[in-house]
Amino acid sequence: YRLVEKLLARDKTLQVSCWLQSLAAGRAQEGTLPITHLPTKRDELFAYDVVLLLDPDPREFDAAWLDLLKAFVGEHAGGLLYMAGPKYTTPFLSSPSTSSLADLLPVSFGDLQAGQIASLLTASARAWPLEIVAANRDHPLLRFEADADASRRVWESLPGVFWSFPAEAPRPTAEVLLERPVRRVLDVG
Numbered sequence: 001y002r003l004v005e006k007l008l009a010r011d012k013t014l015q016v017s018c019w020l021q022s023l024a025a026g027r028a029q030e031g032t033l034p035i036t037h038l039p040t041k042r043d044e045l046f047a048y049d050v051v052l053l054l055d056p057d058p059r060e061f062d063a064a065w066l067d068l069l070k071a072f073v074g075e076h077a078g079g080l081l082y083m084a085g086p087k088y089t090t091p092f093l094s095s096p097s098t099s100s101l102a103d104l105l106p107v108s109f110g111d112l113q114a115g116q117i118a119s120l121l122t123a124s125a126r127a128w129p130l131e132i133v134a135a136n137r138d139h140p141l142l143r144f145e146a147d148a149d150a151s152r153r154v155w156e157s158l159p160g161v162f163w164s165f166p167a168e169a170p171r172p173t174a175e176v177l178l179e180r181p182v183r184r185v186l187d188v189g
Contacts, residue, residue, distance in 0.1 A: 001018075001020065001054055004052065004054065005018055005030055005031065009030075009031060009032050014032070015031075015032050015033040016031040016032045016033065017029070017031045017032075017033045017034065017035045017048070018030045018031040018034075018035075019035060019037075019038045021056065021057050021060055022057075038060065038065075040064075040065060040068070041068075042068060042071065045068055045069070045072050045076075045078075046072060046076045046078070048072075048078065049078060049079060050078060050079035050080070050081070051069065051072065051078060051079070051080050051081070052081045052083070053080070053081065053082045053083065053101075054083045054085065055083060055084065055085020055086070055087055055088050055089065056088060056092060057087075057088050057091075057092075058088060058091050058092040058095045058097065058098040061097065061098050062097045062098075063096075063097045063098075063100070066097070066098055066100045066101055067100075069101070069104070070100070070103070070104060073104055080104055082101065082104075082105055084164070084165035085163075085165075086163055089165050090113065093109060094113075105171075106170060106171050106173075106174035107167035107168070107169065107170050107171060107174065108167065108168045108169055108170075108171060109165075109166075109167055109168055110168035110169075125162075126162075127159045127160030127161060127162055128160045128161055128162070128164075128180055128181070129156070129158070129160040129180075129181075130155065130158070130160060130161060130178045130179065130180055131178065131179050131180075131181055132152060132155055132177065132178060133176050133177060133178065133179055136175065136176070136177050137152065139175075139177055141177060142155065142177055142178075155178075160180075161180060164180045
C-alpha cells in the first residue's frame with residue numbers, strides 16, 4: 001500500500017484518494033485528495049477513474065457496495081485492479097456479501113480453499129520471476145522500452161514475486177500478459 005500510494009501521489013497529473021482499512025480511528029486518510037469515508041454513493045464513487053483494491057478485508061464491504069462497484073466498471077467504464085493477498089483473498093472471494101467481485105475479474109479461481117492452501121504452500125523466501133506470455137511479448141502494456149527485446153530484458157531483471165494466488169483459468173475475453181510459472185522445488189532444511 002505504502003509504495004503504491006507514494007508512487008501515485010508523486011505523479012502531479014493524478015489526484016489520489018486512499019481508504020486504508022487498517023488506519024487507526026481519528027487518523028487522517030492519505031492521498032493528494034484525502035477522503036473521510038469510503039465512497040458508498042454513486043456520485044461519490046463515479047468521481048473516480050480507477051479503484052485499486054489491495055487485499056481488502058471483506059468485513060467493510062457489503063453486497064450493495066459490490067453492486068455499486070459493478071456499476072462503476074460496467075456503466076462508468078471505471079478501471080478496477082484487485083490485488084490478491086495472503087490475508088483476505090479467500091474470505092473476500094468466498095463471502096456471500098463480496099464474492100460477486102469474482103464476476104469482474106479476468107480469471108476464474110475454482111476451489112478457493114484449495115487455492116488458499118496452494119498459495120500458502122508456494123509462499124517462498126525467494127522471488128519467483130514473472131514470465132511474459134510469448135504471444136504477448138510486444139504488448140504495449142509490457143513495454144519499458146520501444147524495443148521489445150529491451151523490454152523483455154527489463155522484465156527478466158526484475159526480482160519477481162514471493163507470493164501469488166493461483167487462478168484456475170483466464171476468462172474467455174481475458175488476455176494473459178504475465179505468468180508466474182509453476183515450479184516444484186523441494187526445500188530441505
